[in-house]
Amino acid sequence: MYYGFYYDWTYILVLIGVVLSLLASSQVKGTFAKYSKIRSYSGMTGREAAEQILRRNGIYDVQVTHIAGNLTDHYDPRNKTLALSDPVYNSTSVAAIGVAAHECGHAVQHFEGYAPLSIRGALVPVVNFGSMISWPLIIIGLFMNGQMSSFLIDIGILLFMVAVAFHLITLPVEINASRRAVKVLGNSGMLREDEVGGVKKVLRAAAMTYVASAAAMILQLLRLLILTNGRRRND
Template sequence: MYYPMYFDPTYILVLIGVVICLIASAKMNSTFSRYSRVRNHSGMTGRDAAEQILHREGLYDVRIEHISGNLTDHYDPRTRTLRLSDATYNSTSVAALGVAAHECGHAVQHATGYVPLKLRSSLVPVANFGSSIAWPLIILGFFFNSSTTSVLFINLGILAFSLAVLFQIVTLPVEFDASHRALKILGNTGMLYEDEVRDTRKVLTAAALTYVAGAASAILQLLRILLLTGNRRND
């Protein structure tokens, strides 16, 4: 098949990944925006909910901090700190309680030794290094005349990028489980009414889709690398 000069057909895989991520991000932003305008029946803030959930789970050593930004919420297992963003900390919306409870879910995972979370944490440094060094190794491999050396560097690059992909995949059960814990706690404790839990589920489902999109995009990029290096690796 003939392709125009400088056109790389494997870019289609990258574009598909970008589109998937953009759609997931737009869905997340629109869903959060919608339910951030729905006040929960008790008037409880995200910070109040987080504190109550943590204490209910016996976690009195987890600090709750306010962090600037929108949807920058996260739990830091290194310092046992739960950070809630502007849109969550003082908000009384059902969306805010859902996000706060989700992050509490990560704190509970950490406290109970949830295996996928431990695996993801151990992959962070190698995944970051792998994603940064993968392409330099692959490109360097194409400059060697020796096919053995060339294949070695290319395979090292593929292995490095595969670690980053593995991190994205391992992240999925961690995020799904945190959301499941959040919805269960919010419903069982009566913090949210049944209809409010349904609204919160929509927010957390939309958030989960962004992680699915990220994993899909990473897999497509890995497939592109395998296609680009296929001939050299088979020499």
């Protein structure tokens, strides 16, 4: 039996990924909370800001809706719905307007056919399937011998690599949406210059959560490669 899979130094790679993710999550929550207390000079709500940004970009078929939860905001290209969470939808804070503008950035990406967004969308079904089956395949392969063992491990790692690719392609998608948000809020006059500075900090902190998530996935992939290569050398 291969006990090294459960007790080995490579768990430190997973721990590093967890720490990075926790730090990024703490940072975005703290930054959002700070700027959620600062009311925008315009008094515009997150919903109103989103609707105005969509109209400015010639988008009239995207519905702005409310969704329960905290920072559960997202744009769904399947039904062209832009969902804003409790602290954003009716809030007049700088943070709320920034988050709403960011989600509008995704709607504009979809409207313009932004390639990285399309690629990410195409990967979703594979990632959902791969994330569910990759680890079971690898674990089964590690407890087997012969060609079937290598086959199962290779398929599992390949599926995991697709998940890593999904996280990597998410980075330019999110960064681009934030840049669009900052640009439109500054050029439209919806926020003052100092308020736009606050939005930049909120969105920069949010971007770091995606960086941390991608880093954690890469570290997990590295661990998988170390474990499976060690197993193959012992066969």
